[in-house]
Amino acid sequence: MRLIAALTIVGGLYAALAPGVSQAEDTPPLSADAVQGKQLYETTCISCHGPNAQGVENRGPSLIGAGSAAVEFQVGTGRMPMARQEAQAQKKPPHYSWEQAAQIGAYIQELGGGPTLPKGQKLRATDEKAISRGGELYRINCSACHGFGLGGGALSSGKYAPSLNDASDREIYAAMLTGPQNMPVFGDAQLTPEEKLAVIGYIQSLKANKDPGGFGMKRFGPVSEGLMIFLVGMVALVFATLWIAGKS
Template sequence: MTRITAWRRHPLARYAVLIFALALVGMTYTAFAQAGKPADAAMAAGKVDDVAEGKSLFVLHCASCHGMNAQGTTTAPTLIGVGAAAVDFQMSTGRMPAAAPGPQAPRKPQAKWVNEETTRQIAAYVQSLGGGPQVPPAEAVDPKLGDAGKGGELFRANCIQCHNWAGAGGALTQGKYAPNLNSATPQQIYEAMVTGPQAMPVFNDSTITPEEKRSMIAYITQVREQQDPGGFGLGRIGPVTEGLVAWIVGLSALALAAIWITAKKRQKS
């Protein structure tokens, strides 16, 4: 008893207790996280069998770049922890599988083997590797349930620097670019915000809430349906294009007017 009391009074005793408590919390968290992985994958896929099917598809079509265990290679990044939403975004937009390495994977038609079922299966397998953002439910991306006015404020505060006020996109550095949003579905827009593909930052729920994301989707879909009352929209790229057209058209008109006036004076003389 005296020995136990002496140990408790030792200067290092408090640190030993703290380390033991932290280790206990870590082991408990890991146990719960591992227990929840199959259920997590099942929710992302709709059924647990999709994980096995997704692994087979992954080994066949994706492992050559991302590694046999999705650990990543010098060609492609790791997929552990990216979540089902990232897979659904990349595959549904045709960005994956990539045709060739480059600064940014462009949107393109889907590969022949890619469809809703195979996308869901690979997404379920990737989700089972380490969690991550899941594919959002239909009500989370329904523009009719969002506030387009509030969404416009959020979009102008967070997105127009790259995507332009109308979602027309724009150039970035080192060969990268912010893509045009006119072809993106509401689900793809939401998935891009929570996963941050390529040069885009991640807007998690603590930064922009799910309700605010839905309002931003409402704004984007509303803007793309608007008409251009002034005439040609010029791609809605902004003042650079408009200024270029004004200079070319304006200077051409002035040059033609000068030629016409000069020709008239010559005829009179």
Template sequence: MAQEKKRRSTGRRSPLAAAALIGIGLLLTGGIYAGASAAMAATADTTATTALTVDDGKKLFQANCATCHGLDLQGSQSGPSLFGVGELSVHFQVSTGRMPLQMQGPQAPQKPVQFTDEQIAAMGAYVQSMAPGPTFPSDETLDAKGDAAAGGELFRINCAMCHNVAGAGGALTEGKYAPALHGTTPLNMYAAMVTGPQNMPVFNDMNLTAEDKRDIITYLVWLQDNESPGGFSLGSLGPVSEGLFIWIFGIGSLIALTVWITAKSN
């Protein structure tokens, strides 16, 4: 009897063994399933495209833009006509979140983008098919490999009076403003020069050639990639902010030091 009890005790399994076996089985099953799914996805036909068509762009336009711009781009009392603006203007306005317009005001502010790149391209293609206008430039124009020095000179002559010499933006009249350019993409820099959004004038190739635009883009990208060499930029607002800083902190420090010395002597 003693020997029989001993054999039973040695053959007893731990309570955790079953749980361990179940866990190992689940891991193996999950690994095999994941590997099979990845293999099937890799061998599946990847030629399918998610690009939207002009008809898709028409539907998006009618659902989101036609209230102000009209079903046929003719415009209304709430929004201008889009005849001749082209897909480049659509890309600028929608990819920066300015459109659809949230509310009427002095100008459309930037806000979070509401559409994907494919949807924006589809709406632009629809507008371009209805009333052709400015289209996308060559990749060379946007490569930011032009003459930054020449671009800086052109920018100071044509743009700095509104956008500030450092591209920091500035106030205009009647609640309008020139936006800062520190986060603007090269494509939208070009689009702004060609389409003249908001209060900006249009710079066609007779005003600024394609090479001139490339140089300006190169200068602005250089500003984005290089911090102020003088330390704190103070908003890049020039002598106004610098003078205010010196008046408050410089003269304020001198007054505080004078008061401290006087109190110390007394």
């Protein structure tokens, strides 16, 4: 009887503890970058996104499945952490460097997966044929919100498409991959990695090209530029007429 009782107790303890042991063994350890990222996450992100990145109601969404690309974009551009809830997270001087943002992204990536930025390669096309193709893709997919001259524009409900004039290759690629705010997601099924590089190449080449013929008014477009020239010219003509009339 004592033997049966002892076996029963041991079996019960094993049944209670074995799942936890198995689960612990199945959970892989965090990488070195993810360990650093977890420390940074618990310093500034945990209050809104929760201890396991599953979100906090009325504060911040779950980051499970968001991927490192989304974290790098939001944190690396200073959009996160937010001081308060607004219609749109605004770009500002970042609280963390891009390296630290990548570490936080590595932690979120290992928690729940998601889209990641390519590593070890340039994130822009440089040959003229690819850049020309990137221009076509940009005009079809991006210019309606960001403008033909990269200046951005207003959207509904207090949101806006930001200017791309100071956006880096990494920032643009991450935005296309994750679709922040009102921006659609351009996954590899919508734009292949090569097409993304072509779009970035076109954007950066457009910023490098200077406007011929003088002041370009930030490329607002021929209608607005022509109207401004007309108004300035008419005012100059009126003053010239008055001056001539006064002299005569």
